[in-house]
Amino acid sequence: xxxxxxxxxxxxxxxxxxxxxxxxxxxxxxxxxxxxxxxxxxxxxxxxxxxxxxxxxxxxxxxxxxxxxxxxxxxxxxxxxxxxxxxxxxxxxxxxxxxxxxxxxxxxxxxxxxxxxxxxxxxxxxxxxxx
Numbered sequence: 001x002x003x004x005x006x007x008x009x010x011x012x013x014x015x016x017x018x019x020x021x022x023x024x025x026x027x028x029x030x031x032x033x034x035x036x037x038x039x040x041x042x043x044x045x046x047x048x049x050x051x052x053x054x055x056x057x058x059x060x061x062x063x064x065x066x067x068x069x070x071x072x073x074x075x076x077x078x079x080x081x082x083x084x085x086x087x088x089x090x091x092x093x094x095x096x097x098x099x100x101x102x103x104x105x106x107x108x109x110x111x112x113x114x115x116x117x118x119x120x121x122x123x124x125x126x127x128x129x130x131x
Contacts, residue, residue: 006123007031009050011041012085013060017110021054024112030119038062045076052103052119053077057086057093065096072100081122085110 008025010032012018018034025032035044038059045053057064064084071077081103086093089107097105104118 005029005031006052006119007033007048007050008052008054008119009033009035009041009044009048009080011035011038011053011055011059011064013056017108020112021110021115024116028116028120030116038067041067042071042074042076045071045080050080051123052081052083054083054085054115057084057088057097065093065100068100068102081119083115083119085115 008030010018010021010025012021022032022034033044033048033050035041038061044050053068055064055068059067064086068077068082068084082101083104083106084097084102085106085108087108089105094105103122104115106115106118
């Protein structure tokens with residue numbers, strides 16, 4: 001059975017950026033799930049089985065790229081597409097994300113509507129604009 005609403009698990013340490021992302025996802029009829037700490041990510045992945053994981057490359061106390069590598073080896077991302085966000089888009093970081101199978105890489109300051117567009121394209125969804 002196909003879900004009508006995409007679920008997006010968001011692990012973003014910046015509270016303001018997280019709120020902007022959440023509002024954009026809701027406005028475009030997606031279901032945001034906010035993960036407030038890196039330590040809770042595994043539990044959230046198992047509990048919610050999100051369609052998308054949006055994760056910053058630099059998290060408090062951990063590198064987001066390394067964390068995704070661990071989650072892949074633990075088989076926790078089988079059906080979840082990963083989108084990275086980062087304030088530092090050095091070519092080696094973007095290339096590493098691509099080699100890890102990332103579905104997207106967006107540079108901060110993040111345009112939340114651009115994020116939604118990229119997610120929709122990844123799932124071949126048509127854009128819907130909610131006023």
